[in-house]
Amino acid sequence: MLSVEFIENQRKILDQTKLPFKERYLALNSAEEVSEAIKSMAVRGAPAIGIAAGYALALSDNPEKDYVTLLSSRPTAVDLKNALDFVAKGKTIEERKKLASLWQAGVSEACASIAENGASLLEKHNNVLTHCNTGAVATGVEYGTALGIIKKLKESGKDIFVYVGETRPRMQGAITSWELNKLKIPNSVIVDSAAGYFIYSGKVDAVMLGADRIAANGDFANKIGTYSLAVLAKENSIPFYVAAPLSSFDFSIDSGDKIKLEMRGEKEIIGDAYAGSTSALNPAFDITPARYVTRFITEKGIFSPEGVGSIGKIHRS
Ligand code: MRU
Numbered sequence: 001m002l003s004v005e006f007i008e009n010q011r012k013i014l015d016q017t018k019l020p021f022k023e024r025y026l027a028l029n030s031a032e033e034v035s036e037a038i039k040s041m042a043v044r045g046a047p048a049i050g051i052a053a054g055y056a057l058a059l060s061d062n063p064e065k066d067y068v069t070l071l072s073s074r075p076t077a078v079d080l081k082n083a084l085d086f087v088a089k090g091k092t093i094e095e096r097k098k099l100a101s102l103w104q105a106g107v108s109e110a111c112a113s114i115a116e117n118g119a120s121l122l123e124k125h126n127n128v129l130t131h132c133n134t135g136a137v138a139t140g141v142e143y144g145t146a147l148g149i150i151k152k153l154k155e156s157g158k159d160i161f162v163y164v165g166e167t168r169p170r171m172q173g174a175i176t177s178w179e180l181n182k183l184k185i186p187n188s189v190i191v192d193s194a195a196g197y198f199i200y201s202g203k204v205d206a207v208m209l210g211a212d213r214i215a216a217n218g219d220f221a222n223k224i225g226t227y228s229l230a231v232l233a234k235e236n237s238i239p240f241y242v243a244a245p246l247s248s249f250d251f252s253i254d255s256g257d258k259i260k261l262e263m264r265g266e267k268e269i270i271g272d273a274y275a276g277s278t279s280a281l282n283p284a285f286d287i288t289p290a291r292y293v294t295r296f297i298t299e300k301g302i303f304s305p306e307g308v309g310s311i312g313k314i315h316r317s
Pocket of ligand 1: 044045046047077131132133134135138139144145146172209210211212222223284
């Protein structure tokens, strides 16, 4: 089963807050419930939240109001807005349901093409470091983005080893490792601060990860820690790849400083580990300037940062 499913008029999502220990599906009955699931990260990952929101809007009796509720769930991933705008074109529930499943089918095709395109680029790399979770769970379709490429490489018989950034504080690395183990792809989780050690000692051939919003100049937002990895990759002369579907591009903004980055609550960091008066700051994403990206891997092909503008033109034509 996919992490976001629409079965017999029910929106079902795999509760990612319970992974990797429990595979529990939640049936969500209203736009408010879907919005809460996005906020709490029961459904997370840019393409997956877009699909979930699309189905929520499809079944709505009050689409104008629910559009606003759903859009305000989380601010950074543009897939949310892109999916909602697509589904909102439907005037009736039936029309919107068709559009929502068309959107999911489009993400599915895009991720399969990203896997094909990226596999040829990654052919020469055996040891890849990734961050956050970009697998099928995060996309709501069969292939992930960055992890979809790794799955494709494995399917073509390549030996590949993955360094999995733990991704404090929400530990999306645990989901990544769980997905890789299911696919029988060798991997080890590392604490986020160990990335420099492994990259500097020459053990990592490439860094590859996903994106939540890519501006027209190629600056992009992704999980907190991405910028540090980009700087490490450049400093150590290894490639830094970003795999994302066109639904994660925002051609309406010219640069990354226009991207709103989500700040989450301090409890995610402090938990039970700190004494009462400790405060914490918890940015969920950061911006990586385009100049750090070796290549963007999309369903339309592979692009340098300077080429992102031309993706925008393909997209509009
Ligand atoms: O806060 P999250 O877990 O929703 O953040 C997700 C990411 O940063 C992913 O890297 C991104 O959405 C790409 S998922 C294919």
